[in-house]
Amino acid sequence: MKYNIIISGIGGQGVVTCGSLISKAAIHRGLNAIMSEIHGLAQRGGSVSVEVRLGDVHGPIIPNGEGDLLIGLEYMEGVRNIPRMKDGSTVILSLEKLTPVSLSMKGKEYPDLENILNEAAKHLNIYEIEAETIALEAGDKRTSNSVIMGFISALNLAGLNDEDFINAIDSTFSDKTKIINHRAFELGVLEKTRAKLRQNNIEIDKYIEEVDKKLLK
Structure with missing residues (x-):
């Protein structure tokens, strides 16, 4: 396998933390995990990418056209890597849009990516989620990585489940921030059905309350 x-994503978004969480979850599952070095500028505002390879792999670099899962913590940075994905693979794009230094220094505006995504959706499974907004609902926008971990778990990607990711969260964050990251994770798990819940006019406060009840069991 x-x-x-x-x-x-962009420097400061927690790209490395995201890769570390997935690697720890995979190791908990008993899988081999190799996380690559950062590519690009790691300072705040610069483009950053991390590659994680799971299973029967040896080298750290993912060949072009062999990506199974793409996580774009920043919208355009995610779209930029779509050509590296194989047909039928999964793309998770956070709707957060930050203009990278490479554009702002040239005075360029954020590009319209709609046509690119419409074309890509013909052969990729693309999910767009408001990870930062959901993280704020959990109590802290810095928990957006845990939101995405929950969403990945709900999609059952790479054979990783809730237990694997919760273990990774517990080994990464302090006791002080652990509970809020648990909450963000649960909101990410439930994101697949949340749009429907909102259509039924279920108040978000009640929704959060139900998540907290689950966590306290």
Whole structure:
């Protein structure tokens, strides 16, 4: 089994933390995990990407066209890596849009990516989620990585489940921030059905309350 994951974003978004959480979850599952070095500029505002390879793999670099899962913590940075994905693979794009230094220094505006995504959706499974907004609902926008971990678990990607990711969260965050990351994770798990819940006019406060009840069991 081989599973290749590309994580991209902007410096300061927690790209490395995201890769570390997935690697720890995979190791808990008993899988081999190799996390690559960062590519790009790691300072705040610069483009950053991390590659995580799971299973029967040896080298750290994912060949072009062999990506199984792409996580875009920043919208455009995610779209930029779509050509590296194999047909039928999964793309998770956070709707957060931050203009990278490479564009702002040239005075360029954020590009319209709609046509690219419409074309990509013909051969990829693309999910767009408001990870930062959900993280704020959990209590802290810095928990957006845990939101995405929950969403990955709900999709049952790479054979990783809730237990694997919760173990990774517990080994990464302090006791002080652990509970809020648990909450963010649960909101990420429930994100698949949340749009429907909102259509039924279920108040978000009640929704959060139900998540907290689950956590306290």
